[in-house]
Amino acid sequence: MSAQRSVKLRLFSLNCWGIRYLSRHCSQRYQMIAELLDREQHDIALLQEVWSETDYLYLKRTLATSHPFTHYFRSGVIGSGLAVFSKHRIQDALLYQYSLNGYPYMIHHGDWFGGKAVGLVILNVCGMRAHIYVTHLHAEYCRMNDTYLPHRTVQAWELLNFIRHTSADADLVILGGDLNMHPQDLGMRLLRAHSGLRDCYMETDTFDGCEDGITLIADNTFTKKKDLLPFEKGIRIDYILMKGSNSVCLKCESMSTTKGSVPGKPFPYSDHESLTSELLVQHTEGMDRTRERHNDSSDTGAPVRELVEVVSEARGVVKEGFRQTERLQLMAMCLLAVGLAFLLLPATTLPWLSHHSHCVVSYSLLGLLGALGLAMVAAGALLYVLFTAQLKALRGTEASMKLVSANLQERDGGCLTEEIGDGDGDEEEEEAEAGIMPSTPPHSPHGDARSQQPTPLDCEE
Amino acid sequence: MSAQRSVKLRLFSLNCWGIRYLSRHCSQRYQMIAELLDREQHDIALLQEVWSETDYLYLKRTLATSHPFTHYFRSGVIGSGLAVFSKHRIQDALLYQYSLNGYPYMIHHGDWFGGKAVGLVILNVCGMRAHIYVTHLHAEYCRMNDTYLPHRTVQAWELLNFIRHTSADADLVILGGDLNMHPQDLGMRLLRAHSGLRDCYMETDTFDGCEDGITLIADNTFTKKKDLLPFEKGIRIDYILMKGSNSVCLKCESMSTTKGSVPGKPFPYSDHESLTSELLVQHTEGMDRTRERHNDSSDTGAPVRELVEVVSEARGVVKEGFRQTERLQLMAMCLLAVGLAFLLLPATTLPWLSHHSHCVVSYSLLGLLGALGLAMVAAGALLYVLFTAQLKALRGTEASMKLVSANLQERDGGCLTEEIGDGDGDEEEEEAEAGIMPSTPPHSPHGDARSQQPTPLDCEE
Numbered sequence: 003m004s005a006q007r008s009v010k011l012r013l014f015s016l017n018c019w020g021i022r023y024l025s026r027h028c029s030q031r032y033q034m035i036a037e038l039l040d041r042e043q044h045d046i047a048l049l050q051e052v053w054s055e056t057d058y059l060y061l062k063r064t065l066a067t068s069h070p071f072t073h074y075f076r077s078g079v080i081g082s083g084l085a086v087f088s089k090h091r092i093q094d095a096l097l098y099q100y101s102l103n104g105y106p107y108m109i110h111h112g113d114w115f116g117g118k119a120v121g122l123v124i125l126n127v128c129g130m131r132a133h134i135y136v137t138h139l140h141a142e143y144c145r146m147n148d149t150y151l152p153h154r155t156v157q158a159w160e161l162l163n164f165i166r167h168t169s170a171d172a173d174l175v176i177l178g179g180d181l182n183m184h185p186q187d188l189g190m191r192l193l194r195a196h197s198g199l200r201d202c203y204m205e206t207d208t209f210d211g212c213e214d215g216i217t218l219i220a221d222n223t224f225t226k227k228k229d230l231l232p233f234e235k236g237i238r239i240d241y242i243l244m245k246g247s248n249s250v251c252l253k254c255e256s257m258s259t260t261k262g263s264v265p266g267k268p269f270p271y272s273d274h275e276s277l278t279s280e281l282l283v284q285h286t287e288g289m290d291r292t293r294e295r296h297n298d299s300s301d302t303g304a305p306v307r308e309l310v311e312v313v314s315e316a317r318g319v320v321k322e323g324f325r326q327t328e329r330l331q332l333m334a335m336c337l338l339a340v341g342l343a344f345l346l347l348p349a350t351t352l353p354w355l356s357h358h359s360h361c362v363v364s365y366s367l368l369g370l371l372g373a374l375g376l377a378m379v380a381a382g383a384l385l386y387v388l389f390t391a392q393l394k395a396l397r398g399t400e401a402s403m404k405l406v407s408a409n410l411q412e413r414d415g416g417c418l419t420e421e422i423g424d425g426d427g428d429e430e431e432e433e434a435e436a437g438i439m440p441s442t443p444p445h446s447p448h449g450d451a452r453s454q455q456p457t458p459l460d461c462e463e
Numbered sequence: 464m465s466a467q468r469s470v471k472l473r474l475f476s477l478n479c480w481g482i483r484y485l486s487r488h489c490s491q492r493y494q495m496i497a498e499l500l501d502r503e504q505h506d507i508a509l510l511q512e513v514w515s516e517t518d519y520l521y522l523k524r525t526l527a528t529s530h531p532f533t534h535y536f537r538s539g540v541i542g543s544g545l546a547v548f549s550k551h552r553i554q555d556a557l558l559y560q561y562s563l564n565g566y567p568y569m570i571h572h573g574d575w576f577g578g579k580a581v582g583l584v585i586l587n588v589c590g591m592r593a594h595i596y597v598t599h600l601h602a603e604y605c606r607m608n609d610t611y612l613p614h615r616t617v618q619a620w621e622l623l624n625f626i627r628h629t630s631a632d633a634d635l636v637i638l639g640g641d642l643n644m645h646p647q648d649l650g651m652r653l654l655r656a657h658s659g660l661r662d663c664y665m666e667t668d669t670f671d672g673c674e675d676g677i678t679l680i681a682d683n684t685f686t687k688k689k690d691l692l693p694f695e696k697g698i699r700i701d702y703i704l705m706k707g708s709n710s711v712c713l714k715c716e717s718m719s720t721t722k723g724s725v726p727g728k729p730f731p732y733s734d735h736e737s738l739t740s741e742l743l744v745q746h747t748e749g750m751d752r753t754r755e756r757h758n759d760s761s762d763t764g765a766p767v768r769e770l771v772e773v774v775s776e777a778r779g780v781v782k783e784g785f786r787q788t789e790r791l792q793l794m795a796m797c798l799l800a801v802g803l804a805f806l807l808l809p810a811t812t813l814p815w816l817s818h819h820s821h822c823v824v825s826y827s828l829l830g831l832l833g834a835l836g837l838a839m840v841a842a843g844a845l846l847y848v849l850f851t852a853q854l855k856a857l858r859g860t861e862a863s864m865k866l867v868s869a870n871l872q873e874r875d876g877g878c879l880t881e882e883i884g885d886g887d888g889d890e891e892e893e894e895a896e897a898g899i900m901p902s903t904p905p906h907s908p909h910g911d912a913r914s915q916q917p918t919p920l921d922c923e924e
Contacts, residue, residue, distance in 0.1 A: 076858050096625075167628075168629055
């Protein structure tokens, strides 16, 4: 016999836009955010872009009564910007930094320095094990020509895999944050389909907030209107997603967003709107949750065809990212080569110049060439290292996607294999590597022709 | 009623020493390794230092019959070097790259470029869910003055946390690889205590191999004898560790290592010895494994005092690493400042020189100074970025250690807190941040004195 308990869980998520000395009214806004959190008493607040540890410590001190449990995730050069404030004890935490996150030389974008990551905290909520994830993915600076799309797709893939692999014993799973993706973007479809997470905004009984749930709105005084075009009213890129388990049923009863201006205050909390979700958590005790979970922890309930198709689409993006990065790697090599030529020029010309020491201009020119050559060689070498590492990450992600996709097709009886191949002719090689379809060996050290099936083990009943 | 099944599982682990053009007899040794794996038909082979993808693809083709399922983990600039070959279907895979892994300027050590990581593959072994981890930690180049100790300790911590958080639904857990730690080193004690993994060598019924299970031996023709001192015979740094679950009992029936030379071959397989473990897997079906696991997935069976003490020791090492990295960061800033001075010197001297254009030597000297200044500024800035990121990782690890330690003490009734404090006077601040002990707020936006306990939720039975 099983008993049922109901718990209300109030969640909050906000991208705080906390770049000290650059974000406008930063410290005043942190005061406003602290007041809001202290007043509203959410169970869990998930914050992004808390870039400065000083600001985090201010929030920690200020919220010590309302949210006595907190964790700050540190990664990258500046930090991940991720912070969790909770009324419930934080039992454990883990950080996973994404393998791809833009380029360090795009200093004006700055994402690379942020060390974008997903943070997990494990809470005990009325005896239930709640796995709370907070993340912030790479920004989209130009939707028409989004050079960061492969990076964001890799991040979405790593995010969902991290959640899949670390939530096996969770009663409930919550993900909140700035995903920098529109609801129907590839990464969002990938995330929802493969993680089984449901969008609170799509499921809420009541909603009070901006039209279409948008969180980057034209009416916010901090928003640059031209950045939103062609979406005049705004876009929805911040989310609270949820997933129950075999013993816990989750329902979003209400959801709200801020709407730009804050009553009685001169400016909004941030350039993003905040999200608040109230969930009804119904916990059925005494159920055996292991069996279903154990048979296949990746079973999200979505049709296999849909799962495979969305991975196939993502693989296309990652492959294009690979080609794009290969071109960048080639340019880095060219830079290196030209730099070496500039360095060699002074070295070869110097003996000639030593016989014509009156050539002042030539000497300074050669010095300049040498310095330029040195800079180019150093930059070329560093960029080569950077792009080589990025190619590794892209190749690794594609292999991981192949593995998941091939296993899904295998589970589905292989009927999708031919239909949803990516047609680049290397499917057989890829599937063998993915661990699904054994490839024919060109030779065997012993030259024997054993069966391609794994040797049966001693399984004694 | 529950039924019991027994399965034999043969595991293999080898650091292949596969640096193309640098490791001696590389391709011949890969042929030997392929022959060995094909002949011995282990269930799972865990390989490290397979640096070249070409070599991995050679192994994959050659072992397509004996080990049809394989996965190669790509990370860093060169790769992680980790590969898994299996007779059992690989259902899923995940890679976790360590946040600290040496320094890029230590090119002769090369670890940084390897992108050291832990790879997880999930296998279906006779209906059981086997989580197989393979890893390779940062090398120890000088035991007397091991500057990489904080990095390796962080890696050990991240490794055990990754295993803890991703193995909740595993029936059995295996970790194999080159851990670059002696059996009683801090990282090994940390790993064993907090992951619950048991050392196959310590538990095996029968053992056939090198004395004391050493895997880097003086008798191996590839080993530099001076690198082993003061351990004349050799050291044990390669391991196969194992852990069962509530439904699966693991027993190491036999274990063996190679002993340097290979009969009939001119040289050994590698500069490391290989490990082979034969495990007896006893699977009791029908047990409810959720409860125990669910109550506390971090419960490894070790006494709390031991767990807290070893974390406290590790925190000391991480703190020392922090101080060491702060000094390096300061040196990077000095380099940057001197470089700027070198750059400014030509700029300020140039107007003077323009009136004395006969000064050829001065011009070339200034050019040289300028180039040197530029190089120093660039190097200083890059090193500053590197060390800042490393400080973030060290600080994050320490916060994670604090969280785990504080929760352990809380679970144990807090009686250990005073005894095993690290005495640096910031315990209160730290514990509040770790999410355990609410700190007194200096002020509250509302000025009220609410209870420091979280507000009770609506828990309706």
